[in-house]
Amino acid sequence: MASLIARVTSTSTRAPLARLLTSPLGLDVWEVGADHLVLQADEAQVGRLQAMGYDVEQLRMTEQYLSAFATDEAAAGYHTVATLEEDLRRLAEEHPGIAELHEIGRSVENRPLWALRIGERRGSTRKVAFLGCHHAREWISVEVPYLLAEHLLQNSSSDPVQGWLQQGEVWVAPMVNPDGYEYTRTQNRLWRKNRRRNRDGSIGVDPNRNYGYMWGTLDVNTSSHVPADETYVGPRAFSEPEVRAVRDLVARQLFGGVLTYHSYSQLLLYPWGYTSEPVEDEADLGEMRELAEEMQRLIKDVHGTTYTPQPSSQLYPTAGDTTDWTYGEYDAPSLTVELRPASALDGGFVLPPDQIQPCWEENRPAALHFIDHVLGGPAR
């Protein structure tokens, strides 16, 4: 039976709105106003409400509502795979002296994986990487690193950006998982993994469980060996072409720091993910913890938003994630930033497009601090 979204009002004393909140009608109430309710109901439930004396105004059929919002979202600010490529190409073309677009690999479905190299000279030994969108449904994690690249190029003639780009390189790969991202735009907004067809017929490996440091050492909800699960670690470390592309980029460039964006929960995570034991090297632990704490302060100064710094495993255990590998294998200070919002009740993965700009604004000084720390500090 078709589902619709309706606004319910009443002028009848025999049909008080409050009764609807407690009556066992099976209504899905979305919004409660002083003089109205907005709810999702099927046609039979609507008929019943009208028979009880309520005025029911159909706002939209649920499926139409979802598809309309998908269109609105597309128009309102989030990239598609195609527009991201266009914009990255444009940035490179407009700044030929300091920006180069590199195809670092191809996805399972043969989409190119792009990374923008930003810096005045090649072969610098000081390099920092920003990654986005390992998880398809985390759309904001594409926009923040993209806006960082745009910011660096637009400000490349003035300090401090100019100084950083003279002495080092910033690599930005905003979309590690384009197949999954495309799938979230066309089929399932809440898809997480890539689009690998697994041997049991299920689809998808979690790219952020497929890196080779302590890969596969956990078998829990948040790092699973069951192919159909959302956190499926894959059949072996680096089994996925998207993850191999990042592996090869990191191996070539030997970054002095890696920051990877995810959403949501507003957290600043540092290794380890695979164990609740702290990083043994106290200097390394102190460096990453202090970075995270300073970034927390910088973020809060912009819009007052709280991001909490903590070891990754304190969120939940994850074996085979990006930052365990970049720190564990390369000793690079490595952070995962979980972007807006704070909770599922604030939108979860479905962050409204009008939140992109404030989310970027608050993360900008934190990202620049990370760059300054890696490129501006003493050589490692």
Next chain:
Amino acid sequence: MPRSEQTLVARVTPAAGHSVATLLGLSLGLDVWERQADALVVAAPESRLAELERRRLASVERWGTPTQYQARQRSRSADGPDDS
């Protein structure tokens, strides 16, 4: 699709004697969206949520299907942005 295989978004609160870490340590294929101090927000088939309840590991507050959840979030965002 059988009702038991329908994926639901839910808030899962550990039962007395158990902890959020206990729930995270299970191998039930929960898609963990969010860790709160005293609960998890997950997406999982109804059968697995029911298994948590049957084993008395957790109480489950079912929020609806992912489609219903998304529609609700979009409805909120359409009402106007929160202060940033």
